[in-house]
Amino acid sequence: MDNIKYKSNTHGLNADFLELFSFALTLENPLYKISDKKSKYEIVLGELHLEVDNTLGLPVFKII
Structure with missing residues (x-):
C-alpha cells in the first residue's frame, strides 16, 4: 500500500482509479510516435483500392 493509489x-483496495490509470500510462510504451504516423495512404486488396485519411484523428475510408 502506498496511500496514493491504494489506501x-x-x-x-480502496483504490484511487484515476491515480491508478495515471500510473498505468507511465508504463505504456507507444508503438510509434505521433509524428511518424502517416496521415494519408492507400491500401490495395486485390482489385479493391482504398484511400485512408487520418488527418482528423479517425480514419476515413474512401474507395478509389
Missing part, C-alpha cells in the same frame, strides 16, 4: 488491503 487499504481489503477487497477493492
Whole structure:
C-alpha cells in the first residue's frame, strides 16, 4: 500500500482509479510516435483500392 493509489488491503483496495490509470500510462510504451504516423495512404486488396485519411484523428475510408 502506498496511500496514493491504494489506501487499504481489503477487497477493492480502496483504490484511487484515476491515480491508478495515471500510473498505468507511465508504463505504456507507444508503438510509434505521433509524428511518424502517416496521415494519408492507400491500401490495395486485390482489385479493391482504398484511400485512408487520418488527418482528423479517425480514419476515413474512401474507395478509389
